[in-house]
Amino acid sequence: MQIGYEKTCRVAVCVAAILGAASTARADIATTVSGFGTVGGSFTSDENYTFRHDASEFAGASNQFDVALESRLGLQAKFDFGSGLSVTAQEVLRRRANSDFDPGMEWLYAQYSPNSQWQVRLGRVVLATFLYSDSRQVGFAAPWFRSPVEVYSQLPFNYVDGGQVAWQKPLGQFVVALQASYGSTSGVFEAGPLTIKSNSKDILNVAASVAYKDLLLRVAQTSLNVPTSLPLSADTSVNYQLHETFLAVGGQYDNGRAVVIGEWAKTKQNNAPLLNEPLAASSQWYTAAGWRFGKFLPLVTYGNVKEEQSLLYTPSRFGSWSGTLRYDVKTSVALKAEISRARAGNNTYWVTPNTASDKQVNVYSVGVDFVF
Amino acid sequence: MSKHRMYLRISGAILGLSLAVNAVAGDIVVIMARSAEPVTKEQVANIYLGRSFDYKPLDLPEGTGLHDTFYKRATDRDYSQVKALWARLMFTGHAQPPKVLADAAAVKKAIAADPKSVGYIDSDDLDPSVKVVLTLN
Numbered sequence: 001m002q003i004g005y006e007k008t009c010r011v012a013v014c015v016a017a018i019l020g021a022a023s024t025a026r027a028d029i030a031t032t033v034s035g036f037g038t039v040g041g042s043f044t045s046d047e048n049y050t051f052r053h054d055a056s057e058f059a060g061a062s063n064q065f066d067v068a069l070e071s072r073l074g075l076q077a078k079f080d081f082g083s084g085l086s087v088t089a090q091e092v093l094r095r096r097a098n099s100d101f102d103p104g105m106e107w108l109y110a111q112y113s114p115n116s117q118w119q120v121r122l123g124r125v126v127l128a129t130f131l132y133s134d135s136r137q138v139g140f141a142a143p144w145f146r147s148p149v150e151v152y153s154q155l156p157f158n159y160v161d162g163g164q165v166a167w168q169k170p171l172g173q174f175v176v177a178l179q180a181s182y183g184s185t186s187g188v189f190e191a192g193p194l195t196i197k198s199n200s201k202d203i204l205n206v207a208a209s210v211a212y213k214d215l216l217l218r219v220a221q222t223s224l225n226v227p228t229s230l231p232l233s234a235d236t237s238v239n240y241q242l243h244e245t246f247l248a249v250g251g252q253y254d255n256g257r258a259v260v261i262g263e264w265a266k267t268k269q270n271n272a273p274l275l276n277e278p279l280a281a282s283s284q285w286y287t288a289a290g291w292r293f294g295k296f297l298p299l300v301t302y303g304n305v306k307e308e309q310s311l312l313y314t315p316s317r318f319g320s321w322s323g324t325l326r327y328d329v330k331t332s333v334a335l336k337a338e339i340s341r342a343r344a345g346n347n348t349y350w351v352t353p354n355t356a357s358d359k360q361v362n363v364y365s366v367g368v369d370f371v372f
Numbered sequence: 373m374s375k376h377r378m379y380l381r382i383s384g385a386i387l388g389l390s391l392a393v394n395a396v397a398g399d400i401v402v403i404m405a406r407s408a409e410p411v412t413k414e415q416v417a418n419i420y421l422g423r424s425f426d427y428k429p430l431d432l433p434e435g436t437g438l439h440d441t442f443y444k445r446a447t448d449r450d451y452s453q454v455k456a457l458w459a460r461l462m463f464t465g466h467a468q469p470p471k472v473l474a475d476a477a478a479v480k481k482a483i484a485a486d487p488k489s490v491g492y493i494d495s496d497d498l499d500p501s502v503k504v505v506l507t508l509n
Contacts (some may be wrong), residue, residue, distance in 0.1 A: 032468060034462060036463055056490060072474070078468065088465055090463070111465075116426050126465060134465075135463055138463045140456055143455070173414070211423055213414065256447070256448045309374050328452040331451050331452045334452075364487075371459045371463075
């Protein structure tokens with residue numbers, strides 16, 4: 001892990017900009033600066049298998065303890081101008097593609113909230129594809145050390161540049177919420193042997209949720225178009241508009257003692273022309289259950305991914321088990337240890353899966369999550 | 373001051389006193405502006421767990437016995453769990469955590485000025501400027 005001089009400067013400039021703006025803010029602008037982070041690391045039980053969270057990370061942890069894979073730092077500033085107008089910025093340092101502790105503006109949006117029911121946002125906004133997508137980086141807010149990769153590796157976009165409308169209203173004992181987001185985003189991903197430079201356009205996410213006491217149910221659909229170029233040989237390629245949809249249904253129950261979380265998601269793509277198969281298509285789910293003993297929360301998670309016939313993958317089904325122990329050291333610091341066990345062929349876990357092997361490989365992780 | 377208004381003030385004071393009498397020393401009282409209706413424990417939990425945003429929750433400083441006991445009684449949760457819920461709301465841009473005020477006097481003052489505000493104080497600190505909407509014991 002190495003932070004170059006240039007990047008250090010970029011980080012320093014971003015942090016200084018946020019803090020500077022916060023400290024010089026006029027008295028009538030209510031400014032809140034807060035942050036979150038994780039210091040931790042992972043290693044695998046086998047040097048041939050490298051674990052990563054999703055295709056936006058090109059490097060992962062093998063049997064050497066990798067701190068840069070799991071450690072991250074987020075800084076958020078909210079400037080409230082009154083009359084329902086505010087600006088929120090969030091900067092996160094984490095692994096992106098090949099670089100570690102890479103700063104990036106996760107969000108930067110202006111919000112108008114005329115009352116407690118409506119929020120309208122313009123700018124770079126969060127893309128909440130799955131139940132925990134919107135807080136995936138905030139380890140302290142989650143019972144696990146990392147969100148289950150079977151589901152959360154499916155769409156490695158965290159934000160879109162565009163707009164978002166959110167509405168929520170208590171109806172008797174229920175709280176109903178709707179959210180729609182639209183925009184575009186770009187990124188570089190590794191999918192199997194391909195490195196895909198993606199400019200995703202027309203990303204539309206629609207989500208509905210209903211909460212009743214300690215229970216929350218949510219359904220969301222995300223669709224996007226990506227101009228794609230698939231290499232057929234050294235000098236020919238198929239160019240087409242890849243259309244992908246994600247349907248996600250999830251729920252969580254947390255009564256203060258028991259925690260139960262479950263989510264199912266289906267990923268669909270159109271066929272690539274000439275090749276008559278999608279690049280990838282799958283369905284995946286996980287379920288997690290835990291029980292609090294004072295400040296300790298042990299949690300067991302089972303995840304499952306089913307690949308359909310596609311250009312990248314042959315039909316297969318893989319399950320994985322994870323065990324997590326969370327210990328709340330202080331009110332804003334949690335210590336976590338996690339062990340995951342997955343088959344060598346599971347492409348949601350390993351940078352280079354090996355479908356020919358039946359081997360089980362473990363990922364060991366430990367870390368501290370904090371907020372400030 | 374007209375006789376009419378004087379009467380209103382006095383009856384208000386008596387009403388406040390009678391409500392205060394219902395809560396015994398050591399009770400935590402959830403308070404709102406004088407115009408508020410009583411609320412249920414579920415409603416208070418929803419407000420302080422960030423599930424409904426119809427009211428503006430006010431908080432007392434962390435680490436005081438009253439603060440931790442309030443969360444235990446109102447939400448059946450340790451405060452570290454509540455903090456994790458608010459961390460999620462804050463870092464997803466949905467809501468800011470409850471505003472922390474210095475003491476009971478500051479909470480009462482803020483509540484008297486804003487009918488949307490909710491707070492909690494020790495019942496010993498009650499006075500007629502606010503109304504008890506729920507007693508937690």
